[in-house]
Amino acid sequence: xxxxxxxxxxxxxxxxxxxxxxxxxxxxxxxxxxxxxxxxxxxxxxxxxxxxxxxxxxxxxxxxxxxxxxxxxxxxxxxxxxxxxxxxxxxxxxxxxxxxxxxxxxxxxxxxxxxxxxxxxxxxxxxxxxxxxxxxxxxxxxxxxxxxxxxxxxxxxxxxxxxxxxxxxxxxxxxxxxxxxxxxxxxxxxxxxxxxxxxxxxxxxxxxxxxxxxxxxxxxxxxxxxxxxxxxxxxxxxxxxxxxxxxxxxxxxxxxxxxxxxxxxxxxxxxxxxxxxxxxxxxxxxxxxxxxxxxxxxxxxxxxxxxxxxxxxxxxxxxxxxxxxxxxxxxxxxxxxxxxxxxxxxxxxxxxxxxxxxxxxxxxxxxxxxxxxxxxxxxxxxxxxxxxxxxxxxxxxxxxxxxxxxxxxxxxxxxxxxxx
Numbered sequence: 001x002x003x004x005x006x007x008x009x010x011x012x013x014x015x016x017x018x019x020x021x022x023x024x025x026x027x028x029x030x031x032x033x034x035x036x037x038x039x040x041x042x043x044x045x046x047x048x049x050x051x052x053x054x055x056x057x058x059x060x061x062x063x064x065x066x067x068x069x070x071x072x073x074x075x076x077x078x079x080x081x082x083x084x085x086x087x088x089x090x091x092x093x094x095x096x097x098x099x100x101x102x103x104x105x106x107x108x109x110x111x112x113x114x115x116x117x118x119x120x121x122x123x124x125x126x127x128x129x130x131x132x133x134x135x136x137x138x139x140x141x142x143x144x145x146x147x148x149x150x151x152x153x154x155x156x157x158x159x160x161x162x163x164x165x166x167x168x169x170x171x172x173x174x175x176x177x178x179x180x181x182x183x184x185x186x187x188x189x190x191x192x193x194x195x196x197x198x199x200x201x202x203x204x205x206x207x208x209x210x211x212x213x214x215x216x217x218x219x220x221x222x223x224x225x226x227x228x229x230x231x232x233x234x235x236x237x238x239x240x241x242x243x244x245x246x247x248x249x250x251x252x253x254x255x256x257x258x259x260x261x262x263x264x265x266x267x268x269x270x271x272x273x274x275x276x277x278x279x280x281x282x283x284x285x286x287x288x289x290x291x292x293x294x295x296x297x298x299x300x301x302x303x304x305x306x307x308x309x310x311x312x313x314x315x316x317x318x319x320x321x322x323x324x325x326x327x328x329x330x331x332x333x334x335x336x337x338x339x340x341x342x343x344x345x346x347x348x349x350x351x352x353x354x355x356x357x358x359x360x361x362x363x364x365x366x367x368x369x370x371x372x373x374x375x376x377x378x379x380x381x382x383x384x385x386x387x388x389x390x391x392x393x394x395x396x397x398x399x400x401x402x403x404x405x406x407x408x409x410x411x412x413x414x415x416x417x418x419x420x
Contacts, residue, residue, distance in 0.1 A: 050095035053088070061100035061107060078104045167386045175217060175237070178244030179207030180408060181348075182267070183358040184230075185250060186222065187365060189381045190374040200378040202385045203233045204365075206358050210244070212405040214357065216393045217242060221382045227255025234263040246408075247344060249355050251275040252337070271337035272355040273300055279334070283326035292319070292327065299335070300353060305342040309335070345407035357402075361392060 062068050067076040081101040087094050100107050186203045201222040208214055218237050222229030230253065245267040248260055252271055260269055277296050284292050295315045302308035312335045319328040341353040351357065365388055375381040392398075 050097075053095060054098050057097065057100060061102065064102060064105060064107065078102045163387070164383060167383055167390060170390050171219060171386055172240065175241040175243075178210045179215070179217065179242060180210060180244060180246040180405065181208040181352060181403075182217070182242075182245050182248045183207070183250065183355055184233075184248060184253075184256065185355055185358045185362055186229075186253065187362050187369075187385070189369055189385075191378055191381055192374050192376060197374050200375070200381055201229060202382055203229060204358065204362065204385070204389065205233070205237060206361070207242075207245075208403055208405070210405055212401045212403045213398060214402045215398055216361075216389045219382065219386045219389055221378045227258055230256045230259040231262065234259050238263050247340065247352060249352055251355060252279075252334070268340050268343060269337070270340040270352060271334065272353075273338050274354045274356065274359075276334060276338050280327050280330050283330065284324060288322065288324065291322075292324070295319070296331075300338070305339050308339050308342070345411055347407055348403055351403060361389070364388070364392070 058069070061080065065076060065078045065080070067073050069080060079102070081103045083098045083100050086097045086099050088097050183206045184203070186201045188199050188201050190197050191200045192198075203218075203220050203222050204216070205218040206214055207217045218233065218240070220233045220236055222233060245264045247268050247270055248264065249270045249272060250256055252275065257269055260267060277293070280292065280296065281289060295318065299308050299311045299315060302311050312331055316328040316331050319325070319331070338353070341349050344352060365385055368388055369381070369384060372384065375384070
């Protein structure tokens with residue numbers, strides 16, 4: 001087939017030179033300053049965001065007053081008293097908020113609440129970076145990349161002091177309501193001491209309040225998880241107001257049971273069944289692990305304490321027939337410690353027979369602290385754990401009802417009536 005397209009005319013050197021000269025002249029006439037355009041666009045976006053947010057604040061103030069500004073109406077509930085300025089970091093940069101002030105009521109807005117949550121997350125991130133050994137210069141670079149604001153070395157130092165103060169205030173806040181259920185556990189971290197790496201324990205307590213919500217009650221440093229460490233921790237909780245504890249759930253930590261009797265003599269103790277199983281498994285061959293697991297779970301699936309004890313006796317006999325005498329001895333020695341939950345409402349059993357609610361939190365803390373490795377001192381370890389617990393306490397974790405505690409009240413009332 002013959003192509004009818006006309007042949008392309010070759011470009012000469014002269015034409016190429018003329019084209020370059022033309023483009024050079026054109027560039028002199030039309031110059032695009034990309035940086036200036038970006039700055040201008042950023043300023044436009046920032047102004048728009050600032051204007052929109054301030055209009056939203058005004059609208060919220062009008063709603064609280066039940067009237068627009070300067071509007072005269074009998075339905076008005078409050079009047080304006082000026083405003084104060086507050087900075088807010090946005091993706092478009094920092095904007096100035098004009099927060100209205102009211103004469104009779106406090107002005108609260110979702111915009112400021114979001115600011116507070118953002119401020120809290122920034123603080124937590126900064127303290128984690130600082131305690132993890134990140135240099136101040138690196139912290140500046142990270143904050144610039146994440147939030148668009150470069151934090152100065154002086155700001156980092158002052159912020160850490162402020163954070164430490166806030167964490168100490170949070171750790172020592174009063175406990176002003178009863179907590180029938182108390183979960184206790186500890187985590188062992190590494191710290192450097194005289195050029196050597198040593199262990200430091202951080203002890204943690206969470207509780208279920210009389211209204212059924214979980215709360216983080218305390219965190220303290222302990223040299224190790226012994227009687228002195230647990231006694232100091234329980235004293236710390238009691239002095240802050242922890243009372244009406246009916247059940248304490250924990251592992252069989254050294255000295256813990258004796259400390260419980262000293263500070264909360266009327267409280268019962270529930271040994272975590274999961275930790276109990278692990279203790280039994282320590283003398284069980286891996287080939288028999290599955291069979292023994294089923295047998296142990298059958299004990300704690302019984303309908304009441306007597307049935308559980310009968311089942312435990314049966315399991316022990318069977319283990320002896322399987323030549324697992326050590327496992328049978330461990331069950332006989334400690335089974336009573338794992339059955340205390342039967343004294344409480346059956347709807348609560350699944351959640352009070354193990355330390356799982358606290359174990360999940362401790363795994364999250366372990367994930368964070370593994371990044372650090374060895375802490376420079378025990379206080380640094382305590383501050384990082386406390387910072388993480390404080391963050392968890394501010395999430396939905398503490399706002400969801402965990403147990404219906406009315407069942408416990410009804411059980412207590414029934415016992416008193418039967419005793420009378």
